[in-house]
Amino acid sequence: MITALLLFWPALAALLVLLIKGQGAKKVAFVAALVEFALSLFALSAFDTQSGATQLALSLPWIESAGISFSIGMDGISLLMVLLTTFLVPLIILSSYKHAYKNPNAFYALILFMQTGLIGVFVAMDAFLFYFMWEVALIPIYFIAAVWGSANRIRVTIKFFVYTILGSLFMLAAFVYLYLQTPGTHSSDVNAFYQLSLSSESQSWIFWFLFVAFAIKMPVFPFHTWQPDTYTESPAQGTMLLSGIMLKMGIYGVLRWLLPVVPYGVSQWDEVVLVLAIIGIVYGSIIAIRQRDLKRLVAYSSIAHVGLIAAGIFTLNEQGLQGGVIQMLSHGVNVVGLFFIIDIIFSRTNTREITSLGGITQNAKLLSIFFMVLLLGAIGLPLTNGFVGEFLLLSGVFQYNAWFGGVAGLTIILAAVYMLRMFQGVMFGTKSELTASFTDLTLNEKAVLIPLVVMVFWIGLFPNTFLSISEPAVNNLLSIINR
Template sequence: MITALLLFWPALAALLVLLIKGQGAKKVAFVAALVEFALSLFALSGFNAENGGTQLALNFPWIESAGISFSIGMDGISILMVLLTTFLVPLIVLSSFKHDYKNPNVFYALILFMQTGLIGVFVAMDAFLFYFMWEVALIPIYFIAAVWGGENRIKVTFKFFVYTIFGSLFMLAAFVYLYLQTPGIHSSDVNAFYQLALSSGEQSWIFWFLFIAFAIKMPVFPFHTWQPDTYTESPTQATMLLSGIMLKMGIYGVIRWLLPIVPMGVSQWDELVLILAIIGIVYGSIIAIRQRDLKRLVAYSSIAHVGLIAAGIFTLNEQGLQGGVIQMLSHGINVVGLFFIIDIIFSRTNTREITSLGGITQNAKALSIFFMILLLGSVALPLTNGFVGEFLLLSGVFQYNYIYGAVAGLTIILGAVYMLRMFQGVMFGTKSEATESFTDLTMNEMAVLIPLVIMVFWIGLFPNTFLSISEPAVINLLSIINR
C-alpha cells in the first residue's frame, strides 16, 4: 500500500495545485513534495535491506484477459531511486521560489505529475506499466521546457521529444515481442521476462531495441545530441529534473530491464557499449573544457559522468553495478546543486558567460563555500560522494579491461580541469561589471543548498548507509544474469 501511495500522492497533489491561483501554488507544491519525501522515509523504515528481492509489493489485474497487471514494488535499487526522487523534488520546487513563473499552478502541477511518472518507472514490475510511466514522465517535462524555456525552446524541445519517442517505440516493440514469447496466458511481468529462454539471435536484436531507448534517455554517446541544448534552453527547474532524476530512468532501465532479460545479447555487445561509453567520457570532458556558458559546461560534464556509469554497469561485476547505483545518487545531488548555483549567478548578473564574470567570492563567501563543496563532489575528491561511485566504477572497469579502465580514469583528470577552471573564472580574479554588486546567498537559497551539501559528505563518509541497501539486490540481479 505504501508503494501505491508513493505513486499516486504526487498526482493527487498536482490536481490540487491546479486549483490554486497565484503564488500560493508553489507553497502547496512544496508541502506536497515534502509529504512525498516523508512517505519514502516511512517506506524505507519498513524495508528489509537484507532481502534482495521485491518488497512492499502490490499486484492486481489491470488487463486481466491479456495477463497485464498493475504490479509495483521495490528492491534495494528501486528504493534508492525513489529516495533520490523524493529528496530532490522538494528542493527543486524550493529553488524556484525566487522566480515568478507565468501560470504557476500549471508549472508546479506539471512538476508533481512528472514525479508520479518518475516514481512509477522505479517501482513498476510490469513491462507495459513501466512503458506507460516512462511516457507519463516525458509529457510534463516537455511542456515545462516548451512553455517556460528560452528563446529556442520550441525547436530544442521538439528535438528532445522526437529523440525520446523514437527510443520509446523501440522499447515498446521489444516488450511486445517478449510478452508474446511468454508461455500459456501471456504475461508482461518482469519475472516472466527473466525466465524466457530466448535464442542468441533474438537476444541480440532485443538488446539493441532496449539499449537505444535507454541510451537516448541517459544519454550515451552518440545518442546525446539532444541533451546540451535541452539543458541550456530549459528553465533551471526543468534542467534539474532532467539531469538530476530523469536521466537515471535510462540507467535504471538498463539495470532492471536490459541486463537480466538478454544476458547473451549483453555478452555479444558489452564491449562495444563500453567503448561508446568511454568515448562519451573523453568527448564530453573535452567539449566541457571548451565551453564558456556555465550551463552548457555542466551539461557536457554530465555526459562524461553518465558515460562512466554506463561503462561500469556493463562490466557485469558487483563493483561496477554498485558503483553505478551509488553514482546515480551522487550525480543527482551534485548536478542539481551545480545547476542551482548557476541559476543564482545568472539571476544576479544576467549572464552565464565565464568571461563576463569574476571576483564573486569577494562579495559571496557562503556561495563560494557551497559551490566549492559541490564542485569537489563532482570531481570525486576523497571523502565526498563522487569519490565512492567513481572508485567503484573504475574498479569494475579495470577488472573488465585495464586499458579501458585507464582511459575511463581520464574522467578524474579532465573533470578537475574543466570544473576548477570554471570556478577560477567565475569566483576569483577581478570583479566585472556584472559582478560588482553581487550579493551573497539568501536564506531560501541556503535552505536548498544545505541538504545537498549534507548528502555530499554523508555519502562520502558513510557510503555503507546506501551500499548496504542496494547490495543484496545487486547480488540477486547478478545471479539472474549469470544463471
C-alpha cells in the same frame, strides 16, 4: 500499500495545485513534495535491507485478459531511486521561489505529475506499466521546457521529443515481442521476462532495441545530441529534473529490464557499449573544457559522468554495478546543486558567460564555499560523494579490461580541469561590472544548498548507509544474469 501511496500522492497533489491561483501554488506543491519525502522515509523504515527480493509489493489486474497487471514493488535499487526522487523534488520546487513563473499552478502541477511518472518507472514490475510510466514522466517535461524555457525552446523541445519518442517506440516493440514469447496466455510481468529462454539471435536485436531506448535517455554517446541544448534552454527547474532524476530512468532501465532479460545479448555487445561509454567520457570532458556557457559546461560534464556509469554497469561485476547505483545518487545531488548555483549567478548577473563574470567570491563567501563543495563532489575528491562511485566504477572497469580502465580514468584529470577552470573564471579574479554588486546567499537559497552539501559528505563519509541497501538487490541481479 505504501508503494501505491508513493505513486499516487504526487498526482493527487498536482490536481489540487491546479486549482490554486497565484503564487500560493508553489507553497502547496512544496508541502506536497515534503509529504512524499516523508512517505519514502516510511517505506525505508519498513524495508528489509538484508533481502534482495521485491518488497512492499502490490499487484492488481489491469488488463486481465491480456495478462497485464498493475504490479508495483521495490528492491534496494528501486528504493534508492525513489529516495533520490523524493529528496530532490522538494528542493527543486524550493529553488524556484525566487522566480515568478507565468501560470504557476500549471508549472508546479507539471512537476508533481512528473514525479508520479518518475516514481512509477522505479517501482513498476510490469513491462507495460513501466512503459506507461515512462511516457507519463516525459510528457510534463516537454511542456515545462516548451512553455517556460528560453528563446530557442520550441526547436529544442521538438528535437528532444523526436529523440525520446523514437526511443520509446524501440522499447515498446521489444516489450511486445518479449510479451508474445511468454508461455500460455502471456504475461508482461518482469519475472516472466526473466524466465524466458530466447535464442542468441533474438537477444541480440532485442538488446539493441532496449539499449537505444535507454541510451537516449541517459544519454550515452552518440545518442546525446539532444541533451546540451535541452538542458541549456529549459528553465532551471526543468534542467534539474532532467539531469538530477530523469537521466536515472535510462540507467535504471538498463539494470531492471536490459541486463537480466537478455544476458546473452549483453555478452555479445558489452564491449561495444563500453567503447561508446568511454568515448563519451573523453568526448564530453573535452567539449566541457571548451565551453564558456556555465549551463552547457555542466551539461557536457554530465555526459562524461554518465559515460562512466554506463561503462561500470556493463562490466557486469559487483563493483561496477554497486558503483553505478551509488553514483546515480551522487550525480543527482551534485548536478542539481551545480545547476542551482548557476541559476543563482544568472539571476543576479543575467549572464552565464564565464568571461563576463569573475570576483564573485569577494562578495559571496558562503556561495563560494557551497559551490566548491559541490564542485569537488563532482570531481570525485576523497571524502565526498563522487569519490565512492568513481572508485567502484573504475575498479569494475579495470577488472573488465585494464586498458579500458586506464582511458576511463582520464575522467579524474579532465573533470578537475574543466570544473576548476570554471570556478576560477567565475569566482576569482577581478570583479566585472556584472558582479560588482553581487550579493551572497538568501535564506531560501541556503535552505536548498545545505541539504545537498550534507548529502555530499554523508555519501562520501558513510557510503555503507546506501551501499548496504542496494547490495542484496545487486547480488540478486547478478545471479539472474549469470543463471
